[in-house]
Amino acid sequence: MKNAFKIIVFAVLVGSYATSHAQTKRKPNIIFILADDLGYGNVQSFNSNSKIPTPNLDKLAGEGTKFTRFYSGNTVCAPSRCALMTGYTMGHAWVRGNAKGKDGLGALRAQDTTLAQRLQNNGYKTGMFGKWGLGDEESKGAPHLKGFNSFYGYLDQSHAHDYYTNHLYEIVGGKTVEIPTDTTKYTEDLIVNKAVDFINANKDQPFFLYMPLTVPHAELKVPDALLKKFQNADGSSKFPPETPWEKKGNYDSQAQPHAAFAAMVNKLDADVGTIVELIKKLGLDNDTYIFFTSDNGPHKEGGADPVYFNSAGPFRGVKRDLYEGGIRVPLIVRAPGKVPAGKSEASPWAFWDILPTFGELTGTATPKNIDGLSFFPLLSGKKPVKEHEYLYWQFNESGLKEALTKGDWKLIRFKETGSPEKLELYNLKSDIGEKNDIAANNAATVKELYALMKKAKTPAENPRFDWSEVEK
Template sequence: MVSIHSLSYFVLLFVVFSCESPKKVTGDKHPNIVYILADDMGIGDVQAFNPDSKIPTPYLDQLASEGMRFTDAHTSSAVCTPTRYSILTGRYNWRSTLKNGVLWSDSAPLIETERSTVPAVLRTKGYHTAFIGKWHLGWDWGHDADGNIDFTMPVTHNPNDLGFDYAYGHVASLDIPPYVYVENGQVTAMPIDSTQSEDRYGWWRKGITAPDFIHEDVTPNFFRKSIAYVEERSKEEKPFFLYLALPSPHAPILPSPEWQGKSGLTPYGDFVMMLDDYVGQLMAAIKEAGIEENTLVVFVSDNGVAPAAKIDELIAKGHYPSGIYRGHKADIYEGGHRVPFIAKWPKVIKAGSASAQTICTTDLMATCAEIVGYQLEDDEGEDSYNLLPLFSGEKLGRPYREATVHHSDKGAFAIRQGKWKLAMTAGSGGWSFPTPEDVEKIDTLPPLQLFDLSNDPREENNLQAKYPEKVSELKALLTRYIQDGRSTPGAPQDNDGEKIWEQLWWMRL
């Protein structure tokens, strides 16, 4: 049994807004925007979201106390690549050609250069835009006559071609070679050796490695680069957008020596503490640069905690990285995609506020467009909703989103509307029990799962047989979202690739 006081979590189900008048977006100067994306961090890892967390996160807690905490925030997918696609495009990931899983190191780019992105939109309004971190959306390496990557050749179809003025990072996760940095389309140092780690926590696959690519220093390096970028750009009149996509606390789990053993749990706990401290350093840099008041900072994870964190060992020590929620990374259950989401913008957001509205990581596009006065076309941000009314504390009197679609590693769908969640799969659709393979063996589970999250946040009671009308209603809404190519008002759009693919089994009947 999860040792979390139920009262603490039921409080999170209500919107907490000030009784004061909502703050308004005023003035001519657009805000700087800093978007920090953690990798494989669970909602239960941050004490601001889980008071019973055993991992101290003082700087993330401070960020929450100075901004707004979203207690019902979701990534569009329960794994890495798809979530990153949706953040930058405002479009559900399954509308792309990638219908399940993630990209690899030499995969073709997922975002077409013709598709509108958040940085491209912001550049039209005078922003300087930067990407620092883990890309994991594919780019085009140069290849020699034998088909091997030629690291002397320019990298094309890279973040610079998708709206970023400056780009520095690596191609995928820190356990996927090649291990090189690419800066503005050029490899920063020629790989001359191969490295591999078989450490239980800090393992990575064998692969060619550049001399300036030190696995243990990648996360610190990205923060150093980000702090330097903030210090430099704060001196300019032009506003900036920084997309800091961290490779941590995803495996390899590599806390620096000064953090090892600090959590009293496992290396994963130490790694989360290290990340938290670096977030504090970045926030301090923003404050010291004198731009805190009109800088929007968003912190979110790309999906739930991963099994590589050794979840059972954490639980044995009293720490529940998914909080009260079922499942973890890759799953259609809440633990796969319900994530910590914090927004701070002193000029607009009331400190210490919270929202229980359901939001999604697709919402960055429409939010940024509204902030800068950009009118989205019908083929831009098809699944993106503007967060500004929530930031400013408006009393909406209605749900913020009509509904939200979730997606698992194996490509299974779920749709959430209000308290109801309908999963179009018999199991997790991911890596926790029952996996798709388990479902085939059991062969007695209903093909659908309907949960009332207001009374059953742990998703223990499947109500699909009791409420067939609700099942039909949600299934019809999900089908419409898929067929229309969008979930927001506007002209219908086309999805990429097949029109009806394997995971849309109910549309084949």
């Protein structure tokens, strides 16, 4: 009898140990929150002169590591997200600019494998809630074909300008389909609620949650209750003077664009707080990495005023520029007990590095031919095995623009059809605002970086982004 009792106790202890051991071996959850057109200078922990309070983001930075020289994939929406999803720079990516249409040239192809697909194949439940931008429901780039078990939100950037729409898209029955929405509901609320549902439904297994939120992208519109937080008792704006925006193109009228923009940033901050608090409430803090960043620099559309809000911080330029203000974005990574708290990391990394970083973080295979490198060791206070020799961007609206950084040096190239090229050189260590073009006095450095710029790109496979005519 005693022996039987001992066997039972032993079995219970072994089972308890096995359960505990399995729990410690659980793959970590990843939450990647992507703001839309949020400037580096719009987050107070990155810019103490910011006029808009961001308490939840500041707390996230205090509990994690902030990267002060992190770059977006591009200076506009779709190509930046392509770099994030595929690990390629604009010198090699399929989607190198904003494009839409039934020809599918603005969508990912069947052979373009995303980080979500790789995580999904490694046992992760994957969900995306917000703006996709890399393929409509009929294309090969539709969310259900690109690694997502769940999706709810917008498929393209034009539709995402409307915060009170009559339809969004969702994965239903394994396919991405259009669904009706209540036009009195603010879509940011609908999207965040779906993300909360996803976390609750998948709390007992490893999950990847991608939240490409739409705020504070134009149009500048928020519910009255949120706007009132940034109005005085008489209804006037707390951010005078206001210049009303009259309805134009995709963007509706806004009498108080300063107050509306502040409310949108504040809404974003509150939504980040909602997600963090839910993770804590569910006891998932020790199993979850939270990443927060923005898809590119601040916009000046629909009445937005990046100069007033110092949205680019100390940097020159905004969205659609390849100066630092257009591509340098805040990155915060939080994982209690794993990522150093209160640390500031100044080494240069970019969107194309996220895929291999997630690969190393989760034990997911990473393809060898991508441009990205893993910075996962930095998240535990170590030095990466390999760092970039240089970083490269390419953009074409109103002519071709290219930029390349190597260390503190930065070369920017401008080329319009039928016109000579223009080269600008800056030293980011001594001139973070890119105010002094020193190309004329540093011919050898210009030559070196120009050669790397040619090395960093191949002709675009996608005919929509064939810019060879510009070079003539």
